[in-house]
Amino acid sequence: MEKDKRYHCARQSKYWQQLQKLAMRSWSLASLFEKDDTRAARFSTQAGSLYMDYSKQCVDEEVLVSLLGLADSCDLSERIDALMQGAMVNTSESRAALHTALRLPETASLQVDDQDVVSDVHYSLAQVARMSERIRSGTWRGFSGKAVTDVVNIGVGGSDLGPLMAKTALDEWADTSVNVHFVSNMDGTQLDNLLKYLKPETTLFIISSKSFGTVDTLSNAKTALSWLLATAKLRSGTEDSVLRRHFIGISANNEKMNAWGIHPEHQLQLWDWVGGRFSLWSAIGLAIAVRIGMAGFKELLSGAHNMDTHFAEADFADNIPVLLGLLAVWNSTFLQVNAHTVLPYDGRLSYLPSYLTQLEMESNGKSVTLHGERIDYDTCPILWGEIGSNAQHAFYQLLHQGTQQVSCDFIACVRRYDGPLKNTSLQQQHELSLANCLAQSRVLAFGNRAVADGKVDTGVVTDKCKFYRGNQPSTTLLIDELTPYSLGSLIALYEHKVYVMASIWDVNPFDQWGVEMGKQMADSVHHAMQHERKGRFDKSTEQLLQHIKQLS
Template sequence: MTQPQSISHQTLLSWQKLEQLAKKDWSLVDLFAEGVDQTVANKQIQSRAERFCVQSQGIYFDYAKQCIDDEVHQVLLNLAEECNLKDRIEALLQGHKVNISEDRSALHTALRLPKSASLSVDGQDVVQAVHNSLDRAEQIVNRIREKLWRGYSGKAITDVINIGVGGSDLGPLMATTALDSWADTDIQVHFVSNMDGKQLGSLLDKLNPETSLFIISSKSFGTVDTLSNAQTALTWLLKTGASRQSILRRHFIGISANLPKMSEWGIYPDNQLALWQWVGGRFSMWSAISLAVAIRIGMAGFRQMLAGANAMDEHFATANFAQNLPVMLGLIGVWNSTFLNIHAHTVLPYDGRLRYFPSYLTQLEMESNGKSVTLHGEQVTYSTSPVLWGEIGSNAQHAFYQLLHQGTQRVSCDFIACVEDDKLMELAKGDELQYQHNLSLANCLAQSRVLAFGNQAVAKKPTSKSEDQAVSDLDKFKRYRGNQPSTTILLDSLSPRSLGTLIALYEHKVYVMASIWNINPFDQWGVEMGKKMADSVYSELVNNKISINQSCQLFDVSTDALLAHIKQITAIRK
């Protein structure tokens, strides 16, 4: 496939139609009332819940509480066709260079292809390279889990510390936490990402250097956050008196696309695991980057996660758009952000095991689609990625739900829950935990209802706005305006496989939205300038001058003043 053609969105008939439809006074109360009337009049008409629902891959995806009707639904599907989404999906999965600005493929889907598959890119079968890396990772995982990997004193490893940032931290941290019930080893896994050293420092106080193993995860092996923590860990281990050679060989594993830099730092060749330039950091958790996950749940469990993601890839490639989970999730996101001008989105998992999933998605979505230039270098004239955040639903109810229910801005929401918990009945207090599980599910469904219908949620079924007489008598401080659109995603249960499916669903959602917006979701030039400026500021911060001569501006008056204040306080304390 060649580079996608430039799209003038305003000339697309579907785009123009959606702009017109967005001007409508959308009311979820009215939409549901209309659905009730239609069902009564004609029993053959599907209910709103049936029309705006997709069931596949162990997921029940309900978007009936979005501000859409049958017309919007069809025009969104037309938009996907006009934007050549089918070709874009094929280009992604076939390894074409969809990362235009860096002239690369984006082959995270190749990381979960089965061993029997084949995908040739630039004359190389990438599937073979991927499985060679996975097999090497499995050897390391088994050595650690079987207590064959020993520290400098001969003791078996008890703690594994993953040092990384961004995609080298958020994905593995999220997955390890979500799948902790599947952990079948007493080896503990820890994650360190903060560059200020406090996170690592407090952890080192609790660890035994004889039995600690550090995984240094960095695609470039040049990220200052990661390497500063790695150097601190090395210094800590060298204080034991063991030789540098022994420390590096027995206590450090490196994962990177830059093998020479790993070797230069001191990672032994046998302890190196490879990445590839065609894998973006935030899409890399399907690779050796998730070594910590595999150590905790076993390589068989990790391969189940890969299989779940691959199943979603197949669904994405083959399902018709109206029944395609990522396509519909992405189209709804475009409708909300670009046409309804809803510029905030929150993800609300009602399952404590998914507590890091919203943080993972903040990077996945905002770093991918936080773009204002098209694939062809033209300035976009429409809204792209919304601001995304989230929290466990039960915690969020006592934190920011106030804004969702009675604030001044509209926010779209994703509710995520698990219908069953296969692990509950294995526990001694399974009955009590089942009660809490059901309570969480009830809150999930109740909150989405109140967000949609406001004060009318207390009724058995919503009526039209004109019938909303009771609300006018309520105390004005207790009025819930409703009309906050939401999607509810129910997993049959949480497992390594279903987690892989869920993550891949959101990866492809991001790609669908980027394809409609005609932007590149696989580069992240926006993070580079800050890194370069930090080097300049750091150089000035550590020089010996106590004050900054205002007649010679270094950066800007604000930054210069802040630097001078820091140096002054530091000098006094010395």
């Protein structure tokens, strides 16, 4: 594996200085469109079933050329090749980040440190196929001999958000009566609500944890085991039969799975080079495969691989992940637009904003470079989002008339409800949703100057409460239709966007050291809760601990 590869830093290039100067202009989206009738056509591109219109971003040809120059100045092509070939791109942990290998076809070839990566990946996928089919077919039986009816995925972070988001988006492809549930919250609320109506004899738990040491996940798993054992004792079941028939483990740590009691035949492999937030393509996607079948899961992988190929081969000027990443850098670093919202106009994508919140902010929420130098420019913006139609009645007020600049991604599917069971009423609702998507991006861009029939109102708004300033930059992504394949492409698009941003900012998007300190401190605080020890923490924490103990 390649060691300590030092790429050129975009911060030192002439294009960085050019963009700083360009950012000082007074940007007006209305003026940009007035001056150029071809703007929409020139600032849009397509990859497979994904069409991207970025003409409502505050860019012109000069900015675009400088951004593309910035990409070249940091050796982005080499960085992309390093990612795909298994080089040590995760420098702080001295490992590759080979999530792209998880969706390579079986005929591909990739050797990393004498490891046949493709062979290992497809061996694991074959295990996923066998296990998911046993569950779906009813041949997986609980300790009392009854078939499994419910599967509960216990995980947190990427081991929860990825499969939860994909399963929710693709649930109309479900072809099984087996229900799939997700539990992540440490306080037990989700699990408690589930256990009230699930049946122990027919419930199977998937424990998804790369380290198999995450306290959130293991605390839920321990409670699930206790729940099962309480019923098993009444039915003459044993702890061994409960562990063997009701738990699957997915981890890179086989020793800890063995110690916990996961039967070796029910352990699925992860690798150190798979980051949690990039792992839904691996065995972590077992819950998805259970719900939509292995054929559907492989379509998801195929769509992602198609985007990988586009990312690796397309010219940067037409490369959707590259352009999306460069625009994000332009907004955050140069225009100081430090908030970004994701607005899918499709209820099936309800968990996509949460998924992308983790993907982007955990990856690029960094303040030091790859070589440990303090950063003097803005990196990852604060990201959030919601289904667009819901968001219109929640935080769009801030987008339209607040004091903050916010960049937006509008995401919508063009075709829906037009299959063999065509539903005219639902089609009309879908068209209304699409109309709202286009209308909102238009008003955000042009404010009060956006009026019907493409005309521009140059008059003065006398009622200042009804003034819309516009000039909020946005990108619109249209998907032909939502399928496992197109969803795979969409998710991979955002993965690669993250890598492009990280490459420009010269940060490592594959570690998350900022998460670790809080975990370590929690152990100390928890220990203090259970023992009378004072003076170990700051005065505020000590006071809060004492208040908790008084009420306990």
